[in-house]
Amino acid sequence: MTSVSLLSEVNDVWFEKWRCDDAECKYQMIKCGTAVADNLSGKNQITQSSLVSEIAKARQHIQKSLKNEVIRGTANQVDNVLISRLEAVEFENKDLRIVTQDLQAVVKKLESRIAALEKEDKAENIQENKKNEDDDDDDIDLFGSDDEDEEAERIKEERLKSYQERKAKKPSVVAKSNVILDVKPWDDETDMAELEKCVRSISMDGLLWGTGKLLPVGYGIKKLTISCVVEDEKVSIEELEEKITAFEDLIQSVDIAAFNKI
Template identity: 50%
Template sequence: MSALINEKIWFDKTVYSDAERHYYESLSKRGNANLEVGSSLASEVAKARQHIKNSLECMESVASLAGVPNTEINNKLISLEKDNADLKKALDDLRKLVISLQARVESLESPSGAKAEAPKPAAAPKKAQEPEDDDDVDLFGSDEDEEESAEAAKLREERLAAYNAKKSKKPVLIAKSNIILDIKPWDDETDMAAMEKAVREISTDGLLWGAAKLVPLAYGIHKLQISCVVEDDKVSVDWLTEEIEKIEDFVQSVDIAAFNKV
């Protein structure tokens, strides 16, 4: 080996030749790929140009049509605007009517509204309210005139008395409420008929019991649903529920299912 140190010999030439061949082959493959990409880009550019051309032609046709007046479309637009205005006016009228009806119902349902709707007493006879005219008094009149005035005064008093008696006999508006109560027993062994009988035995002025029925709850347990009408000034709902809850042998609890003014 020492004899070959100074010799200029390329022992690895085949290795470098193979490397050079592989290098040029890779360059050739890259060139083909670039050619394919270029052709695909060219086709995409051509498609984009054609699409732009078609869009411009379509816009030109639309612009040409827009310049032509269409009487039928204008008439339809005017008709639609008129119908829209009519519908809006009808809707506003309907809204005002609903608001007025709601205010009317609220005034009737409120206690103050009930009092306001109470019938007013009839006006007293016009002749009874009209004062005597002092100008017609004859200071030098005869006894017959005095008798006539006395009879007129008596007749007026009689009419006033009859009117006051009629007014006092007019019925007064009584505020009442319709209540539906849910009365729950202790268990499924509670005698519901006996419980209803005990509830109906609660009696006072202004309380009237109505219909009753059994409503299933769960596990064979039923609740007693009973209705009643009470006068608000005479019977309190709290008092009524307390009286029912005093029936401890049957009643577990009492709930108000519905409460309406009559």
Template identity: 45%
Template sequence: MTSVCPLAQEKVWFDKPKYDLAEKKYYERLAKGAPTQNGNPLNSLAGEVAKARQHIKNSLQCIDDIANMTSPSAVIEVSNRLNSLEKENTDLKQKVGELTALLAKLEIRVKDLEKGNKSVGLQAVTPNSTVASQAVAKAAHAGSQASANVKTAGSQAKSQPAKQDDDDDGVDLFASESEEEDEEANKIKEQRLAEYAAKKSKKPALIAKSSIILDVKPWDDETDMKEMEKRVRQIEADGLLWGASKLVPLAYGIHKLQINCVVEDDKISIDWLQETIEEIEDYVQSVDIAAFNKI
């Protein structure tokens, strides 16, 4: 008892690590064993419940589809389609029957035509001899009748007096009328030709003309441009017509006279016109052609 008492009064637990290790192993076994024993039955049960729910949902969907198909509107639509199909079927059968009847009629007609052609060919071959004999007889009869007509016409011609023939030869009314008509036609033709020639001669002949713009340059800025224009317009000739004019500035206060004129090509020469204007030496230095157009 003396040896035990000190141990009982000892406050230090020397074997505590052993107990901790045993406790640890115990709880580890509990933690590992809980999902294997309790998890699998729960998962399998939840899966079965989900499968049952999906099956019920699918069955309800099928029932809804069947209900929709058996609704009054769906039944009416299906019946309408069936009626239209039956009508189309009957129409097709009727048309096929009509076509078969037409084909049968065509076959019968073709056979009849073939038989008719054969019979016509036989008839055309056999009566050739009879037709030829009939043609010969008709030709002989016509020849005899023609000869008889010629004889009667000759006897009648001989019986007429020769005096009548002379009188008829002397009178030719139709020939005289035709000659008069020809003369009148020639007169009308000559008259129309003369009128056409007179009308053509009255038409005025086309006259070739040209429109020219001349640049008339003075000597300096002190040149009287109005007097120069006046002297230029005093140039007159048959086929020359002066037009509008204006002053165009050059440089240093000097202006040039730009004047328009129309000339007849057959009567007025451009060189002659330039030379004539340049002869006004007191005012004109030079003359140039700014524009030249045919009219």
């Protein structure tokens, strides 16, 4: 190939074809209505059509609506939580109000009972003081003779003696205790019925036996748990334990399970 033929081929190359393609594309877009030609400052510019702008506005409106829905849903959730908490507080306040009313009623009853007792004690004290004053007035004779003084002294002594006798006849409060004893046998072959019979055979002034029952201890062994009421001044618990353990063939030991004053 000669140099002349190479030069002719180079001259046939179209270096500005892209400009023609670009112009053709713009022309087709204007023809389809997707773009309009606008000559601004000597330059051909492509602007968005009204359809594209409407689509963009629609997208913005949808995004804004979605955000509003999310905010509205969150606000509704917060409102529901607050409403449930307020309902719970109102329910608790209602219960507290009922309890407070019950307590107030109980306090009023107690106050009325205390007032009645105080009134009774006050009336009894007034009657006692009045009786003592009458007794003192009867014993005093400012214008009496010596014989009258002796008679008054004798009457006073008789009244004092009578008062002491009446006081002695009044039933005094007896101190008692409720005792529960655990009586343990030697082994599982011990006759527990005979053991309980021996325990109940103990008789002391001021001692009253109560109910008894058998409770398991372990390895087939059972203990006798028996209750009794004793007068503190008459019955010694130590002495009672000694009398129970005196049945040494049947009884191994005695323990105090409970001791309560009555």
